[in-house]
Amino acid sequence: MRTVGVIVEYNPFHNGHRHHLEESVRVTGADAVVAVMSGHFLQRGEPALMDKWARAETALRGGCDLVIELPVPYATSAAEWFAYGAVGLLDATGVVDCFCFGSESGDIDALRRIAELAADEPADLRGRIAEGLSAGLSFPDAYSAALRFCLAARGDSEAAAFPLEQPNNTLGLHYLIAWKRLGSRMEPHTIRRVQAGYHDADAPAGSIASATALRRLIFGRGRPEAIASYVPPVTLDVLRREWEAGRAPVGWPALKEQLFHLLVRLGAEELAGYRDIGEGLEHRIRRALPALERLEVDELIGLLKTKRYTRTRLQRALTAVLLGIRKDDWRPAALREGLAYIRVLGFTPKGQELLKRMRKAAKLPVLLSAAGGEGAGLGCAGARYLELDARATGVYALAAGAADPRALLRDYYEPPIIVRPS
Amino acid sequence: MRTVGVIVEYNPFHNGHRHHLEESVRVTGADAVVAVMSGHFLQRGEPALMDKWARAETALRGGCDLVIELPVPYATSAAEWFAYGAVGLLDATGVVDCFCFGSESGDIDALRRIAELAADEPADLRGRIAEGLSAGLSFPDAYSAALRFCLAARGDSEAAAFPLEQPNNTLGLHYLIAWKRLGSRMEPHTIRRVQAGYHDADAPAGSIASATALRRLIFGRGRPEAIASYVPPVTLDVLRREWEAGRAPVGWPALKEQLFHLLVRLGAEELAGYRDIGEGLEHRIRRALPALERLEVDELIGLLKTKRYTRTRLQRALTAVLLGIRKDDWRPAALREGLAYIRVLGFTPKGQELLKRMRKAAKLPVLLSAAGGEGAGLGCAGARYLELDARATGVYALAAGAADPRALLRDYYEPPIIVRPS
Numbered sequence: 001m002r003t004v005g006v007i008v009e010y011n012p013f014h015n016g017h018r019h020h021l022e023e024s025v026r027v028t029g030a031d032a033v034v035a036v037m038s039g040h041f042l043q044r045g046e047p048a049l050m051d052k053w054a055r056a057e058t059a060l061r062g063g064c065d066l067v068i069e070l071p072v073p074y075a076t077s078a079a080e081w082f083a084y085g086a087v088g089l090l091d092a093t094g095v096v097d098c099f100c101f102g103s104e105s106g107d108i109d110a111l112r113r114i115a116e117l118a119a120d121e122p123a124d125l126r127g128r129i130a131e132g133l134s135a136g137l138s139f140p141d142a143y144s145a146a147l148r149f150c151l152a153a154r155g156d157s158e159a160a161a162f163p164l165e166q167p168n169n170t171l172g173l174h175y176l177i178a179w180k181r182l183g184s185r186m187e188p189h190t191i192r193r194v195q196a197g198y199h200d201a202d203a204p205a206g207s208i209a210s211a212t213a214l215r216r217l218i219f220g221r222g223r224p225e226a227i228a229s230y231v232p233p234v235t236l237d238v239l240r241r242e243w244e245a246g247r248a249p250v251g252w253p254a255l256k257e258q259l260f261h262l263l264v265r266l267g268a269e270e271l272a273g274y275r276d277i278g279e280g281l282e283h284r285i286r287r288a289l290p291a292l293e294r295l296e297v298d299e300l301i302g303l304l305k306t307k308r309y310t311r312t313r314l315q316r317a318l319t320a321v322l323l324g325i326r327k328d329d330w331r332p333a334a335l336r337e338g339l340a341y342i343r344v345l346g347f348t349p350k351g352q353e354l355l356k357r358m359r360k361a362a363k364l365p366v367l368l369s370a371a372g373g374e375g376a377g378l379g380c381a382g383a384r385y386l387e388l389d390a391r392a393t394g395v396y397a398l399a400a401g402a403a404d405p406r407a408l409l410r411d412y413y414e415p416p417i418i419v420r421p422s
Numbered sequence: 423m424r425t426v427g428v429i430v431e432y433n434p435f436h437n438g439h440r441h442h443l444e445e446s447v448r449v450t451g452a453d454a455v456v457a458v459m460s461g462h463f464l465q466r467g468e469p470a471l472m473d474k475w476a477r478a479e480t481a482l483r484g485g486c487d488l489v490i491e492l493p494v495p496y497a498t499s500a501a502e503w504f505a506y507g508a509v510g511l512l513d514a515t516g517v518v519d520c521f522c523f524g525s526e527s528g529d530i531d532a533l534r535r536i537a538e539l540a541a542d543e544p545a546d547l548r549g550r551i552a553e554g555l556s557a558g559l560s561f562p563d564a565y566s567a568a569l570r571f572c573l574a575a576r577g578d579s580e581a582a583a584f585p586l587e588q589p590n591n592t593l594g595l596h597y598l599i600a601w602k603r604l605g606s607r608m609e610p611h612t613i614r615r616v617q618a619g620y621h622d623a624d625a626p627a628g629s630i631a632s633a634t635a636l637r638r639l640i641f642g643r644g645r646p647e648a649i650a651s652y653v654p655p656v657t658l659d660v661l662r663r664e665w666e667a668g669r670a671p672v673g674w675p676a677l678k679e680q681l682f683h684l685l686v687r688l689g690a691e692e693l694a695g696y697r698d699i700g701e702g703l704e705h706r707i708r709r710a711l712p713a714l715e716r717l718e719v720d721e722l723i724g725l726l727k728t729k730r731y732t733r734t735r736l737q738r739a740l741t742a743v744l745l746g747i748r749k750d751d752w753r754p755a756a757l758r759e760g761l762a763y764i765r766v767l768g769f770t771p772k773g774q775e776l777l778k779r780m781r782k783a784a785k786l787p788v789l790l791s792a793a794g795g796e797g798a799g800l801g802c803a804g805a806r807y808l809e810l811d812a813r814a815t816g817v818y819a820l821a822a823g824a825a826d827p828r829a830l831l832r833d834y835y836e837p838p839i840i841v842r843p844s
Contacts, residue, residue, distance in 0.1 A: 260820055265813055265817060295820075395686055
């Protein structure tokens with residue numbers, strides 16, 4: 001059973017995702033798909049629209065066979081560690097033969113050459129990055145400028161001209177860097193994205209819109225049907241069900257009491273103990289509070305935003321405060337050791353076959369719930385990450401207005417979702 | 423200007439309080455009244471019904487001349503440190519000649535004799551307390567049993583028979599212990615309370631009911647008028663105004679999202695870092711969450727309650743979590759040093775005269791807002807306590823649904839309330 005791995009958020013699962021899934025299967029000749037999916041908080045630092053079980057269901061009914069969870073410290077990280085966690089987990093299953101990601105370029109060869117240079121981290125690359133940062137560039141900008149310079153210096157003008165700034169090219173590069181560093185044997189593939197504009201916010205004509213655009217449509221129009229023409233029927237089904245149950249859509253407004261409470265409660269020194277906060281951001285946050293017109297997270301982010309502190313970075317910082325992800329949880333050593341378990345969120349009958357093979361093949365313990373973590377020898381960082389995942393679920397359930405207090409600990413008792421072909 | 427000090431919560435200011443005020447003035451022959459009042463969180467560990475400025479207004483319109491704030495670490499403590507903070511502040515004003523508290527007994531002589539023994543902390547007393555605690559008694563029970571034994575052993579059978587268990591007798595005893603320890607020159611007085619039952623929860627006939635009963639009436643009936651016959655007109659005025667503005671009544675339900683968020687977010691180890699948590703309570707709290715039927719603080723407390731962990735102790739523990747009052751903030755050394763400022767909440771013209779005299783007479787810096795704390799030389803614990811007071815205001819304002827974000831930092835800019843005779 002040839003198996004392809006994909007790295008997803010599915011927030012929500014839309015026609016572009018379905019296209020990517022189908023193409024991934026086609027170009028790799030795969031029989032089964034393993035998806036590593038972020039849980040309740042996402043790479044841009046935002047809460048997910050629907051909970052991770054609902055989103056896993058859309059994945060499984062939409063074409064994936066096994067959904068495993070990317071632990072929250074990786075899921076809410078910038079590209080480097082997001083990629084490390086995701087590629088590392090796919091590799092650790094022991095059953096994924098290849099992985100396939102979307103990119104603006106669709107050019108795997110150029111990406112591999114850039115990744116080889118980047119993974120080696122030569123001295124001139126490190127020096128150029130430092131220069132860019134001290135000149136006030138954001139990390140992604142400093143990084144791509146430095147890469148470009150070093151590639152040109154090595155005579156690879158094609159790679160030097162590669163449009164690294166495009167967000168999915170960058171992410172793809174980091175998948176390949178992680179893949180190199182992990183020494184993974186999975187074959188990498190990339191597919192050109194049908195619609196480049198991840199950042200486009202208006203609903204375009206046709207059947208494909210970015211997830212960002214879909215979220216804006218959902219919150220703007222206030223009903224699930226707003227996205228009907230851009231998503232497979234399964235997404236509308238699940239979103240409607242979650243909406244009617246009062247569990248979706250979740251956004252910053254649902255978390256604002258908790259977040260502002262913490263920002264008032266924590267002193268600047270304590271704030272500086274959380275991931276992505278420091279260099280004075282802790283003071284800027286505290287000073288921003290009385291300057292707000294309304295108590296809204298979006299307004300806070302708007303006030304704090306600068307060239308250096310992008311919206312994404314600020315959202316990641318606020319998520320760290322909300323979940324209690326400390327700087328200490330995010331040391332490189334912890335991030336390497338935290339990849340200590342494979343948490344299964346759901347599977348199809350084919351996925352169950354994969355799980356059987358994983359009993360022997362997997363390089364890490366396979367957990368069907370967070371309760372499985374006890375006695376699984378996860379190590380300090382692994383146990384901590386599993387606890388952070390469970391916390392994220394509790395925090396998310398509260399934000400989603402869970403009436404049943406058992407929902408706060410759902411990670412410990414919820415078995416994986418099983419989806420059978422209808 | 424002979425001045426009497428009183429120690430109050432005024433949650434809300436009722437006819438019994440007014441009677442106590444009038445009697446305090448009468449028996450001491452005072453011309454002016456200084457009240458030390460708890461801020462947004464109270465001795466039983468609960469949030470106040472209305473904010474501290476609204477309650478200070480009822481105090482000033484009801485007969486007090488100067489209202490100063492008891493910092494939150496004392497205000498939410500058991501009798502010993504509550505009393506230390508309150509008596510210490512009255513003493514530190516330098517203008518209070520005497521203080522007067524209500525008690526079930528009304529017998530100042532017996533209380534003074536007991537206080538003398540207790541303040542000395544002889545070895546036999548300490549031993550008896552330890553025995554009581556290890557036999558499973560709550561601290562207040564162990565303490566009063568030990569005192570009784572030691573008084574009898576010293577032949578003071580009258581004091582040994584004193585009904586110490588009654589809550590206001592206990593509190594009064596601690597006022598006198600603090601007074602002795604502080605070496606204060608203020609004369610102590612006590613008045614017999616007109617209505618003994620602090621704990622009585624039903625609305626009695628007549629014009630006097632306990633504050634507990636009044637809070638139940640307010641929440642139970644859902645309108646300010648429910649307490650009209652038990653409170654002076656000023657209380658109804660202010661409560662109505664706060665109610666209409668959406669700022670009152672505040673109770674645990676208004677804080678539940680924030681509190682449950684923290685309980686989910688904090689690991690057991692972190693929980694154990696807060697005041698009043700430890701000895702396994704941190705684990706019991708975490709285990710109680712999934713056992714709840716509904717996400718309500720009252721239900722959580724009901725589940726956790728035991729003979730040893732009384733409702734009051736549990737509420738104090740939860741308040742510590744909510745505000746971030748750590749064990750470290752509550753060391754005896756910190757509690758002694760934290761009495762470092764006199765925060766003025768409001769005054770009448772007569773209170774303004776007192777403030778003028780305090781410029782020379784006060785033993786601590788007099789602050790008209792938390793902003794005055796900078797450069798006032800408060801020391802480490804004092805600065806921390808002032809910050810905790812300001813935090814409590816922010817937390818409370820959020821719970822009260824403040825629309826204006828400036829309300830979160832109101833401690834820093836709100837000047838004292840000035841009430842002129844109408």
